[in-house]
Amino acid sequence: MPREAPYLAMAEALRARIVAGDWRLGERLPSRARLAAEYGVGRNVVQRAVDLLIADGLLEGRAGSGTYVRVPRERLRMVRSRRRDHSLAALTERGRAGAWDAHSEVRVPAPEDIAGRLALSAGDLCVRTCYEFLADGVPVQLSESWESMALTGGTPVVLPEQGPLAGRGVVERMRSIGVTVETVVELPRPARATQAQANLLGIAAGDLVLAIERTIYDTSGRPVETADIIIPDVRREVVYEFEVDR
Template sequence: MAGVAHGETPAYVRVANALRERIRAGEFPPGSRIPSRAEITATYEVGHTSALEALRLLTAEGLVEGRQGSGTYVRARRAEVHLVRHWTEDIGHRLPWAVAMAAQPDLAPSWTVDTETDVPATEAIAHRLDIEPGARCVRSAYLFRFGSDVVMRHVSWEPYSITGGTPVLLPERGPLAGAGVPARMAAIGHVITHVIEDLTARPALIEESRTLEVPVGASLLVLERTWRTVEGPVETADILIPGGSNRVRYELPVSPPAGS
């Protein structure tokens, strides 16, 4: 591929921008076939590599999908979902998913959870929880939907040494089912002092694309969250959110200036 001068938009980006606008304008409705690579090269006067890269970009965005031996088609539009995070004194009690469900009931929210109580910690998880690799953990995998669309996957790990043998061993069962990490941990004597969140973006891996029902390489928002007490971490979680049609919104309190 020829080099691109500084400040010049690459050919594949220009083609992707043009096709994206035609899709959004309704020229290619959901389920319809968009121009082939050969048609793109002729229409936009670009090479086959640029045409291929443009289609890959639109596929990663979740706008189109390839069908073997048939062509590339516009995907059905996913509902836009706002996953609101209220960073206030009640964090962990007013859960972001509950806020989103209450604000958007017309989208038919639902969720499932699968909890295992004897999962060995990987090196990465052990590092985040300050435990030994292979130490026993409770792993809970949640899948959240609005209608038929998967909007979030949440996988959490808690050391069995903390919750084992207590009423809060299973996050969605018992007297504090669904109460949130701070309330559950406080009930067994572990008071949360702060939570750390790292937000990044990356393409979806093969297994993630199957679970989240998005194309391989589609953009994901990845939220790594760890709840901590003065003694150390008590839970860590990976939250995966398809980035094409979903938005994470933070609402943060602001203290008034001194003397106001």
């Protein structure tokens, strides 16, 4: 029978020591050089073994610091809901009360992909708003939202988190300028966290995330807002809830 790949054997040896408590939760592992010398293998074998255990959620890498035994985090449920007793675009999060930070930029040229989603030409000016959502002070979701300035420019609601309807959501803001929202389309995909996303979410680069491409349309089928939403898999499980027409 073929011999087991050295990095797989190394990963199992490290896994057994972690389970046995040789390294406590949150404790830093020895350096790769030290582990390589201890087990008589090359550093590339240690690296592949550690990468495997990071992917399995047993370890976590911290840039410039080392590799640590991952502390299990509570995985909370997020319900994205479309019910008749809620506004169409509520898609709200249930569970612990949260907070958010937001930063808007105006007159940002739309990249080609965003322009396509908003039925604009590449380079048309937009408002871009970046959100960081928190639960118990822990970041649990990122969102980058885009709205066309041709639609909201010069109105009191040009900035989503400022003005008379700050924080009231797309539906109410659009209604105030005579635009009626009718449809929300979400396209969820599994993805891996970029380094920038990992830094904001407190996870490791390459960790599994759910990437949701959301676009909101008015009654004429015109897209009025589009957003890219990033949810770390280790923190949240996402459930879609719909009411059945009777």
